[in-house]
Amino acid sequence: MRPSKRDEPVAVQPFTPAERAAVYRAIETRRDVRDQFLADPLPDDLLERLLGAAHSAPSVGFMQPWSFIVIRDPQVLAGAHRAFQRANEEAAALFSGERQERYRTLKLEGILKAPVSLCVTCDLDRAGSVVLGRTHNPRMDVYSTVCAVQNLWLAARAEGVGVGWVSIFHDADVRALLGIPERIEIVAWLCLGFVDALYEEPELAVKGWRQRLPLEDLVFADRWGQRR
Numbered sequence: 001m002r003p004s005k006r007d008e009p010v011a012v013q014p015f016t017p018a019e020r021a022a023v024y025r026a027i028e029t030r031r032d033v034r035d036q037f038l039a040d041p042l043p044d045d046l047l048e049r050l051l052g053a054a055h056s057a058p059s060v061g062f063m064q065p066w067s068f069i070v071i072r073d074p075q076v077l078a079g080a081h082r083a084f085q086r087a088n089e090e091a092a093a094l095f096s097g098e099r100q101e102r103y104r105t106l107k108l109e110g111i112l113k114a115p116v117s118l119c120v121t122c123d124l125d126r127a128g129s130v131v132l133g134r135t136h137n138p139r140m141d142v143y144s145t146v147c148a149v150q151n152l153w154l155a156a157r158a159e160g161v162g163v164g165w166v167s168i169f170h171d172a173d174v175r176a177l178l179g180i181p182e183r184i185e186i187v188a189w190l191c192l193g194f195v196d197a198l199y200e201e202p203e204l205a206v207k208g209w210r211q212r213l214p215l216e217d218l219v220f221a222d223r224w225g226q227r228r
């Protein structure tokens, strides 16, 4: 049987300098958004493009383990906000002294301000129990789902849409709120909405919580810990 065209790689078209710059600009100016969401609803076609970007992510064995729950119901959003508040209080209590005071000043979610939230889940059984590339590391499906989140986050930046990842929840609260079965892993709660202002640096750095580490401290040569 002759291979069809689809069976052969095609010549790559190099990115123009402007296209390349746009990719790096999206990466470098992407921010986690908590408070800058505008109330304007996200058009359906825009949301579809963002979901399409997420669905273009790499995945182990091409299992595409992700699902996306689009949440606009004010009651569900209010329930998520209450779940956040409960968990955030517990989290605050784990810091002490000045650190705890600073923690309490941080804004760590935008659930009620963002017009839509997305819950990104991972179905560990989507491609059966034996998955190409996952046999020796069962976490690979969750890693794949995180790739989908990052694709969406970068595409959103290019669309003028802010994304805020909220992870200060008890898993069981989100599961009950959204009716997620036990066998499905919850990976991310993302708040989405248009933004017209973003911090130039991570907000946690701007607010003095933690600074960006020097890249040269994180890159080794040939052996872990061995400086270049």
Ligand SMILES: Cc1cc2c(cc1C)N(C[C@H](O)[C@H](O)[C@H](O)COP(=O)(O)O)c1[nH]c(=O)[nH]c(=O)c1N2
Binding pocket: 030, 031, 032, 033, 034, 107, 108, 109, 165, 166, 167, 168, 201, 202, 203, 204
């Ligand atoms: C897995 C995961 C989980 C969370 C986050 C990120 C990721 C990757 N971040 C956002 C995080 O604080 C932020 O990415 C860093 O501070 C760096 O800032 P920029 O994303 O560059 O703006 C985050 N932020 C927040 O305010 N509340 C949260 O619960 C979380 N949870």
